[in-house]
Amino acid sequence: MRFCDLKEKEVINCKDCRRLGYVADIEFDPCTGCIKAIIVPEQGKLFWCFGSVGEFCIDFCNIKCIGPDIVLVDICTDVHKKYDR
Numbered sequence: 594m595r596f597c598d599l600k601e602k603e604v605i606n607c608k609d610c611r612r613l614g615y616v617a618d619i620e621f622d623p624c625t626g627c628i629k630a631i632i633v634p635e636q637g638k639l640f641w642c643f644g645s646v647g648e649f650c651i652d653f654c655n656i657k658c659i660g661p662d663i664v665l666v667d668i669c670t671d672v673h674k675k676y677d678r
Contacts, residue, residue: 594659596619599616599619599631599659599664600615600616600617601615602615602659602660602662602663602664603615603662603664604631604633604649604651604663604666605663605665605666606666606667606668606670607657607665607666607667608667608668608670611670613633613635613649613666613670614633614634615633616631616632616633616664617632617633617634617648618631618632619631619632620632620650627653628653629652629653630650630651630652630653631650631651631653631656631664632648632649632650632651633648633649633651634648634649635647635649649668649670651666651668655667655668
């Protein structure tokens with residue numbers, strides 16, 4: 594799978610069936626080349642296209658399934674939210 598394919602998939606949390614958004618970026622380990630996490634900008638904010646208030650940093654081990662249209666994750670959204678601005 595290519596990164597551009599992953600960016601088109603919507604991320605949904607299994608715990609609360611909440612739509613988190615779409616994959617915007619990935620974090621990887623430069624030594625091993627393995628993916629460490631996916632980054633999903635927080636949705637639902639006015640003017641989200643000008644920059645997000647926060648983002649979800651979801652460890653790769655929390656990804657349960659990658660399907661043709663969605664990525665299912667199992668996280669506690671309060672713990673994984675990271676404010677970057």
